[in-house]
Amino acid sequence: MAEKKLSINDIAKHLNVAKSTVSFIINGKAEAHRISKEQEQRVLQYVKEIGFKPHYMAQSLATGKSNSIGLIVENIGDSFFGPIALMIEEQAKKSGYRIIYSSTLGDTQAALSVLQLFRDTKVDGFIIAPPLHMEEAVQQVINEGVPVIIFDRTLDGVETDYVGTNNREMAEKACEHFLEQGFKEIAFVTLDSSQSQMQERLDGYLSCMQSHHRAPIILQMAYSEERNNRKQEIIDFLQHHPEVDAIFFATNYLCISGLEALRTLGKSIPDDVGVIVFDEHDLFRLFTPAITSIVQPLEQLSTKIIDTLLSRIAGRQTKQAFQQHILPSNLVVRESSLRKNI
């Protein structure tokens, strides 16, 4: 059954030409090497006939290119990273690149080891939403000349392209919106993470509270927490803070746990507690009441990420300075943040 795979060598022999001639023709460099049209046709014809496909590994070894991109995200099964990964893949495919991915689940060790693995694989470029403490390792990759795009959260002191959203501004906007609607005691439920996007969201919240002379009420949780523990932790928090009449969740999964907690406590939204969440999810659109969300422009983000990377790989921008691309999100106001009787 298993037909023997033919090589460029076999073709050369069969056709009585040099290996290099075949190689040139296959790679569309026939003209550049002034190979006769007849030769070219003959080879192309035969290549098609036997369905020859070059051996990627060999090609990679010889050229030093792998035609693959390493994608390192937090969780490929997440409603933020999943769709982004899908779109990035679609675009990469058009340019002939494969995606090798890995989910870190926020674990720095895991991220470091997969970064090493991908380096060994000689990926042509990286797209990374890094966990904490990746600065050094990522900088090293960049120093080796491999293009890296950082997204979703920045990496302090690392010089490379970044794509993200206006976290601080949107958080502030969400908070202001609560106040405009007459909510007074606004809690912020977030991760105990010093990742930049989390810090920015926190900053936005704090800044709003401060300028309105209100005391911040904050719950910070571990990323690794089990879903059930998260729910319980939120319940405890709310019981210790009965004054809270609005909650701003810093991520979609925190909000999901939060909605479970509110349900358990029998709190009604938005009458007892208003809700806003950073990031979108099918759940938030369809929940009763629908949840006000800060929606990131996933498609634009993906496009910007992959375009920037491909340009770097192609070397078109080698001299261009690294850029910070901030694509603004959108506050989609739904029922959960509207005071009915204002």
Added chain:
Amino acid sequence: MAEKKLSINDIAKHLNVAKSTVSFIINGKAEAHRISKEQEQRVLQYVKEIGFKPHYMAQSLATGKSNSIGLIVENIGDSFFGPIALMIEEQAKKSGYRIIYSSTLGDTQAALSVLQLFRDTKVDGFIIAPPLHMEEAVQQVINEGVPVIIFDRTLDGVETDYVGTNNREMAEKACEHFLEQGFKEIAFVTLDSSQSQMQERLDGYLSCMQSHHRAPIILQMAYSEERNNRKQEIIDFLQHHPEVDAIFFATNYLCISGLEALRTLGKSIPDDVGVIVFDEHDLFRLFTPAITSIVQPLEQLSTKIIDTLLSRIAGRQTKQAFQQHILPSNLVVRESSLRKNI
């Protein structure tokens, strides 16, 4: 900056030993080749010192192994495939395999071309949730001796391992549950796809209806349909079938569109219409009312898929017959399928 990458050759030269000796030692075959402990220590020590990592591509080219697995799913951003991909990756990582993935979005052409791409990459094995008409291409891969695990839907006539769930049985069970709860006119909303898992779910529904002498009411939609069109199509369908008092959705995304449709129509669940859906989603747990779901054992499925594949790759099961692993799902009854006033 970019330090020159050292090769096995450099090591050999530096240490004054043969390349092969270094290779053997690095690959733990020192003993088998009766290399002296001192040599081994000396080499290992130096390897560690300079942080040498073998070049994967070169290794692959020489051995014919790539240490990577091709994962082809419908949509990596989906709440079924996303989590499965995450778990498969976690497990594969432990055994030193990378995952290269691609989403087909149900498009056979896309799937064929990525299959070819992965073959050229010399992946060591495939995990595929195939779209239609992949029989021939997949069989060809198998014939070349590359292990393939098919999951979620079968491929007619293709001889290989399969991992899936008891679609037919669960669909029947869901339908029976509706009837027990006093629902009479049960509609089935599905894809117009002849994929096996869809057919099995349809069969289960039909069989239940038949044995209770009820006429089936079916809506079949295209996978490629835009979300908004899907919603509208469901609205039209329900308006043409005012008798419907329960809907069984064949997939999670169909149900999401369905919930939007019901909301637009102002129908209340379960009083006007009961709802059950095949597959789980955060939305279904937290929706008001919570939606009864058929929950697949994602973790078990992932484990079975990757274990089976790794065994095949290791050649441990070459002689073992191909197997059909059917892991049963669970009908999680929630509010949406309970008749309040029965």
Added chain:
DNA sequence: CTGAAAGCGCTTACAG
């Protein structure tokens, strides 16, 4: 116990 050599399948100066 160890080393020289061929080979994996390609690319690319270089020489004619």
Added chain:
DNA sequence: CTGAAAGCGCTTACAG
């Protein structure tokens, strides 16, 4: 216009 040859970095019979 075309071909012989070296090289990418590894592995693995084979010979001593």
